[in-house]
Amino acid sequence: MKLLTKNTDYAIRALIELTVHKEEYLSARSIANKQKMPFQFLRSIMQELIKYKIVSSKEGVKGGLKLIADPAKIKIVDIIRIFQGEIELSDCMFQQKICENRKTCVLRKEIKRIEKLVENEFGKLTVKGLVKKISKQEKGGK
């Protein structure tokens, strides 16, 4: 079981990078190099984040990506939703006609409950929160 796919993962790392260098334009290439991500893949990921107005871009030499959303308001669950869709069972048909064995839907309820929990946890995490923890870690332990 994987909670995060690569695109979500890379997106978050890129956002962390952009938060650290706020106000600056960082090129996809430099981010990819620094965080060791596949360049073209990162580019397609960034285009998504642009669509969602989380980052903006500037073309040409000295262009690149810049954070426009408030990192304190970018929840990890938002990024997950963008790249992995809703946290939910894909083909659960409980309560409707199809699933006649309503009995086993108890299982569904439990899964839903746990999904909500996960959603909630990822909702509490923000990009800013992560950045803060990183800087603490760097100051603290050797």
Place this chain on the structure above:
Amino acid sequence: MKLLTKNTDYAIRALIELTVHKEEYLSARSIANKQKMPFQFLRSIMQELIKYKIVSSKEGVKGGLKLIADPAKIKIVDIIRIFQGEIELSDCMFQQKICENRKTCVLRKEIKRIEKLVENEFGKLTVKGLVKKISKQEKGGK
């Protein structure tokens, strides 16, 4: 994001069925019909459960599957582990040499934490527990 894959899901439903009809041999075909699962797929799933000594089988006419494990001790997390492997990031290389950007490993820690949470929740659920909830539901609601 899907917490359970089909094989895990079918396995749990089959175990519920076997718990309800404990001591009896139920054929894979009858379980598949009742719970509307693909017959051959269910068969391969049951073979796994046999390997893990959760159910036993009897060949021939009137043969089938029977629960041998205590349903109160079959945790849902066990079934997940059988069919989906450990709940963990597949390719996290934090703390080791490969991941040099140790900064972002803060993300890893958080994910690990949430994974543990999920694991723990699924560890609290047992087949028996689900069966109990089902029977309550049947008595209760209209």
Place this chain on the structure above:
DNA sequence: ATAAACTGATGCTATATTAGTATCAGTTTG
């Protein structure tokens, strides 16, 4: 004794998801 209903073992196919690549057009800067 034999047909029908079953599992054992095994190997295959189909589909979807995930991960990543490539290319061409256009923009900006030195």
Place this chain on the structure above:
DNA sequence: CAAACTGATACTAATATAGCATCAGTTTAT
């Protein structure tokens, strides 16, 4: 005007998920 960038788009590769088919052997009822 070349180099360093993004926009748009389409493609490929790898892996995981879901499911099917087949043959061999076992048990039971008739």
